[in-house]
Amino acid sequence: MRIGELARRSGLSRDTLRFYERQGLIQSEPGAEATNSYRDYPEEALITLDQIADAQAAGMSIADLAMLMGQLQAADPDGFDGEAFLDARIVEVEARITRAERFLDSLRQARAALAATPRLR
Incomplete structure (x- = not known):
């Protein structure tokens, strides 16, 4: 194409x-x-x-x-150590996933807190 x-x-x-x-x-x-x-x-x-x-x-x-x-x-x-390179990238991505999951939990907690708060009109 x-x-x-x-x-x-x-x-x-x-x-x-x-x-x-x-x-x-x-x-x-x-x-x-x-x-x-x-x-x-x-x-x-x-x-x-x-x-x-x-x-x-x-x-x-x-x-x-x-x-x-x-x-x-x-x-x-x-002399490129592909295994070491990939291991380092895996560690980086796993760390990003952990941070993203932690942030996602924070967002969910904030949403739950907003839902539980009475709204003033």
Whole structure:
């Protein structure tokens, strides 16, 4: 699919998709027509974009994602300790989840307190 369709289906801008491609997060191939410079993206790019969004929502940076994906795809990872990298990201995400759950409990308590308070009119 071309970038316009990928943008429409993913809900992301063309600029964002180009940025992700420059970072090595998604890939495209030259289109079949030799008369233009269009690029084609595989259907799997949509799955990758969902994973990127999930990773970002969990607090992972584009730089970390690019480094991880680049190292995982490299034939010689140059001493990259993928397990240690992932362990550190897991600890970070678990800490964010813990903080988010604690905050969610606070919101629920505040809502319950508001519901229990008589309203003045």
